[in-house]
Amino acid sequence: MVPQPPSRRRRWALALAALAAGSCLAACGQSDQDKIKDAVRNYIQAVLDDNGKAACDLLTADAAKAFVDKVKAQVKTTDCATAFKTEAGTLKDDEKAVYRSAVLKGVTINNDKAIVTVQFTGVSKDISLEKVNGDWKISTGPTG
Numbered sequence: 001m002v003p004q005p006p007s008r009r010r011r012w013a014l015a016l017a018a019l020a021a022g023s024c025l026a027a028c029g030q031s032d033q034d035k036i037k038d039a040v041r042n043y044i045q046a047v048l049d050d051n052g053k054a055a056c057d058l059l060t061a062d063a064a065k066a067f068v069d070k071v072k073a074q075v076k077t078t079d080c081a082t083a084f085k086t087e088a089g090t091l092k093d094d095e096k097a098v099y100r101s102a103v104l105k106g107v108t109i110n111n112d113k114a115i116v117t118v119q120f121t122g123v124s125k126d127i128s129l130e131k132v133n134g135d136w137k138i139s140t141g142p143t144g
Contacts, residue, residue, distance in 0.1 A: 032136070033107050036114050036129055039136045044099050052085030060130055060137040097121070113139075
């Protein structure tokens with residue numbers, strides 16, 4: 001893996017956290033594929049809205065812990081929602097534009113695990129999700 005500059009690592013960590021927030025908002029009767037897409041879209045929206053609680057609610061416990069472990073030295077907290085809100089609040093307009101550019105390219109489901117390919121400006125990212133108590137949660141931890 002090629003190391004990314006700190007701001008890019010932060011953007012990916014926040015993007016993954018926001019993706020997780022949407023799964024709890026998925027409506028009844030939707031297919032798993034639709035619920036997975038909603039989880040990713042809602043996570044991205046949580047990044048854009050600086051909504052730490054929504055973002056962290058969309059993460060598996062392991063992914064939330066990985067995010068907090070990655071940023072706790074900078075944000076001085078071990079609470080996922082607070083850490084996320086602090087990090088998201090530092091995003092510049094051009095960094096937020098990367099999130100706004102997101103296009104979901106495909107979903108692959110294998111039992112209670114899924115991969116969503118998301119195309120951001122200039123880069124494609126595979127986001128892993130897991131079904132937890134009937135809800136799809138982002139399981140991809142921050143990269144970098």
